Amino acid sequence: MDMTASTPDHRNCGRIGELLSTIGDRWTLPVVVTLHDGPLRFNAVRRAVTGISQQMLTRTLRILERDGMVDRTVHPTVPPQVEYALTPLGRSLTEEAFRLGTWVQAHLPLIDNHRAQFDDRNG
Amino acid sequence: MDMTASTPDHRNCGRIGELLSTIGDRWTLPVVVTLHDGPLRFNAVRRAVTGISQQMLTRTLRILERDGMVDRTVHPTVPPQVEYALTPLGRSLTEEAFRLGTWVQAHLPLIDNHRAQFDDRNG
Numbered sequence: 668m669d670m671t672a673s674t675p676d677h678r679n680c681g682r683i684g685e686l687l688s689t690i691g692d693r694w695t696l697p698v699v700v701t702l703h704d705g706p707l708r709f710n711a712v713r714r715a716v717t718g719i720s721q722q723m724l725t726r727t728l729r730i731l732e733r734d735g736m737v738d739r740t741v742h743p744t745v746p747p748q749v750e751y752a753l754t755p756l757g758r759s760l761t762e763e764a765f766r767l768g769t770w771v772q773a774h775l776p777l778i779d780n781h782r783a784q785f786d787d788r789n790g
Numbered sequence: 791m792d793m794t795a796s797t798p799d800h801r802n803c804g805r806i807g808e809l810l811s812t813i814g815d816r817w818t819l820p821v822v823v824t825l826h827d828g829p830l831r832f833n834a835v836r837r838a839v840t841g842i843s844q845q846m847l848t849r850t851l852r853i854l855e856r857d858g859m860v861d862r863t864v865h866p867t868v869p870p871q872v873e874y875a876l877t878p879l880g881r882s883l884t885e886e887a888f889r890l891g892t893w894v895q896a897h898l899p900l901i902d903n904h905r906a907q908f909d910d911r912n913g
Contacts, residue, residue: 681816682894682895682898683814683819683890683891683894683895684813684814684815684816684818684819684820685814686814686894686901687810687811687813687814687819687887687890687891687894688810688811688814688815689814690807690810690814691806691807691808691809691810691811691812691813691814692807692811693804693807695807696806696807696810697807732908733904733905733908733909734901734904734905735900735901735903735904735905735908756897756900756901756904759893759897760893760897763889763890763893764810764890766886766889766890767806767810767886767887767889767890768806770882770883770886771805771806771809771810772805772806774879774882774883775805777858777879778809778857778858778879780858781856781857781858781879782856782857782858785855785856785858786856
């Protein structure tokens with residue numbers, strides 16, 4: 668295989684795929700897009716992401732925190748307030764994902780068209 | 791939410807996520823990387839992608855073909871030879887995915903470091 672600058676190392680395909688899967692997870696992208704404008708408390712994120720359950724939001728934020736994409740800050744108020752913010756790493760990945768998202772968005776009609784043709788041929 | 795040029799439309803998050811999941815699938819990225827250098831016959835792809843089964847390669851190529859990312863050409867030889875090639879659409883998506891892949895590759899040590907720290911704190 669030709670290893671041009673634009674081709675990721677074959678050996679890292681698994682790891683890269685794993686991270687793409689995480690980003691492509693049902694809730695990760697909506698949560699990250701929501702945090703892109705600034706830090707938010709748990710319930711504010713929950714209100715902004717239509718349809719997400721408390722459990723799934725907890726799980727999604729925890730995975731993002733573990734990867735270093737999101738910072739979790741507990742403010743010592745009564746009751747304590749927990750705020751979530753994208754880290755510089757998370758912001759950087761988000762910009763890259765947005766770029767790919769923009770591509771996907773622009774090409775969705777074409778992809779849908781291909782799918783319909785394929786299903787007609789193979790129905 | 792601020793809809794800057796770089797922010798994909800919130801309503802398309804599901805579709806974008808779905809496509810990212812497909813790319814991040816265990817086998818899609820290795821197959822696409824393999825086809826990036828030029829068209830190949832089924833068995834040549836299979837030899838190049840270590841560990842993939844015949845069934846999984848058939849399934850992966852079919853999904854890529856359905857989305858219009860891969861063209862399947864049957865040459866009328868005896869026995870017939872079936873060749874797979876990235877379409878211009880597939881090549882374009884691949885370039886975008888490579889860009890994200892390059893980012894992931896460069897930041898993997900940092901992400902791994904965050905994970906180890908998180909697991910120490912929460913172990």
